Amino acid sequence: MPARMRHVRAIAVVMGCASLALAVTLPAQAAAHHRKGIEREVLPAGDGWAAAEGSTTGGAGATPDHVYTVSDRAELIAAFEEAGDAPKIIRIDGTVHGNSDAAGTPIGCEAYQRDGYTLEKYLAAYDPAVWGRDEVPAGPLEDARAASAKLQAAAVNVNVPSNTTLVGVGEDATIIGASLQVKNVSNVIVRNISFEDTYDCFPQWDPTDGDNGAWNSEYDNLVVYGSSHVWVDHNTFSDGDRPDADQPHYFGRVYQQHDGLFDIVRGADLVTVSWNVLKDHDKTMLIGNSDGAGASDRGKLRVTLHHNLFQDVKERAPRVRFGQVDSYNNHFVATEGAAYGYTYGIGAESALVAEHNAFTVPAGFDKATILKKWSESSLTAENNYVNGRKTDLIAVHNAGVPAEQLTEGAGWTPTLRTKTDSPRAVPGLVDRKAGAGKAPGC
Template identity: 50%
Template sequence: MSRRACGLTAALALLAALAVPSAQAGTGPARDISRDTLAADDGWAATDGGTTGGAAADDAHVFTVTDRAGLVRALDGGSATPKIIKIAGTIDANTDDRGRSLDCADYATDGYRTDRYLAAYDPRTFGSAKPSGPQEEARKASASRQAERVELNVGSNTTIVGLGGSAVLKGGSLQVHDADNVIIRNLELRDAYDCFPLWQPNTGGLGDWKTAYDNIWLRGATHVWIDHVTASDKGRPDADEPTRFGRNYLRHDGLLDITNASDLITVSWSRFADHDKAMLIGNGDTATGDRGKLRVTLHHNEFDSVVQRAPRVRFGQVHLYNNRYVVPGDVHDYRYSIGVSTESAVYAENNSFTTPGHIEAADLVKSWNGSALHAKGSLFNGYPVDLLAINNAYNSGSERDLTADVGWVPASHGRVDSAERAAHDVERGAGAGRVR
């Protein structure tokens, strides 16, 4: 294909993205959501001044981007200049500056090879020591090369929106680090794939593989609204990866992690799917600097085919309401949905859980050094359940019983519907391409 023909194809793709109709048939072109701000009562991100993202951007800082190079330019190194970034079509983060696709072999350097790494650190011969030596150094160097491509820093006063119903960021990790006032909406994020996982021989008793990239990672971020996003491993699920050293060779980390004293976050009408560890709020039991932070609202989200961490919470005050949980009938590795950990204060109300028959209501909540969970209005396969009472009744004794007093009552939120009504609405309205 000639260069002129390629340019014409790209232009037509952009025009198609700009003209995609809304998800509601017959309503005409999708409205421009790029200057929307968070409603005054919509969760924690609406408090203490609210969240406006890049709504104040001047015309010179409104960008429509169609490739990684354009996205990087628009992000401006994570600057705090008010900006609106509209993503049209699919952007692949694993591309070079000319747009050429890159794969794991392109990042490998200093003699790194997977087979050599596996031979060097096989626990049957290397033992349980932390990997060190030439192949580990080569892995680090190779991982750094990939990180330069796929880690995308989002600065303060930024709005990122997908255009129409087909905007995708593939292979990238949006990182909101020490930034304030950010909006991410109407965007599908898929396959933040780590080419160079690290073997950790002493994790979980048997060892495990540690991966580097979340689809979205909030670190020290404040006033962030994430709305109508879809996040998954689409295209390369970890279930298809081989077993290495007796453990699944993981390639993906979280779909959305909220850590390092991030605060005042609202996540709404989003879909998290086909993944192991979906959402971590608070990254360590010893991270006492998180006390008084990690205030997060999660409402009208769908967790579909998620193994665990939907979410797992440490320290934070998390309002979890009107969410829909779906565990598929053929699941074999489901662990839990709501994780209650050190000093967490989860206020869960009117959430719906649909699971196959071999999963019990007692499986929905898991505690690690947790003390409290306020849970009411839950539906389990259409029947009302008391998650707190069930958790305590089936507690094996390895953890203390939870109390209902989490020490706070949510004050900033929209209408809380019944779990049945919310499940119906979320099934039809959550995820990218469904903004009304």
């Protein structure tokens, strides 16, 4: 159904974050326009870097004809295209599948296969026993994989325009298998949505990646790329029903179908990430994607992370390059048996302030691994608690990893914080209030 036709829907009575449809059909955009609620909220003053140098209002000023309710990929794209850069509110009602046909019905990877590609043929062609380990795959099967991947990319990548509020309706609004691209735009708000399983049907085998080769995939659930004034609040990010831990191994390496959960890259700036849940994933969040991107990233990548729950994520929570990143009042949880590498990655010219955070980890956990030094950069890490005890993360790291010493002092002091909670209170507070379906005012 075209997005414009979707303007006419049943009025919804909001109860918490759930909605109850009444047997009256009126223009939903008119009802939304007159009802104050989450969809017209703007970023509070002083709430992180997205509140600097102006404000982040998204589509709060949308006129009634630019409020849309969508329930499949085609409607979502049509709404973005119809409204353009005008202020707009896009309401996700139900589950939107990125891998779907024109009617919104989910489709499998075989729908994208071209030129004779199958995984079985690919594995046979590039088995290290046949192909070797000195060169990346080339030839007809690699060309077929690339053509198939290009077709999937056209479906999975969805571009979000400027002046947009993208908000979930109720407690179960979900986007599965789509990569939301907030790319070279400004003034965007994303709230109250569960993002799941943005998977690559066609990972590429690279036998030269590391000592044993690796499968490399595309797509993040959400990417902020070259954009400014972005607020991402009360969402849940995960691999859904396809966790990395359950993936098969080929050529002795995990068949990796996921990239990141949520990346902020390529000169993105003035971003606030608050009250989200990021869970059950490997490469979680990059802030700055390349050591060589200094020309575009210096003076940018100013990001605030607060009151987020990072649950059983292996690494990059986040990994930081360049930029002034303020990470406070987050709860990091590592469960016994879950894969874990590190939490904060200290990268090229990073200026990370990590304060008032809480870590809940199993017995025997090596606290020296919470920080990982990738490049020579300093950081501030004050008043952080591990299992309820105040812990000097830098001192613990330097004692445990003497070959990779970190120095104190990020060189700046964050001021854009509306409230700082005691790290002792953070686990209960964040676990109770973070994630989709829990935004105040729903």
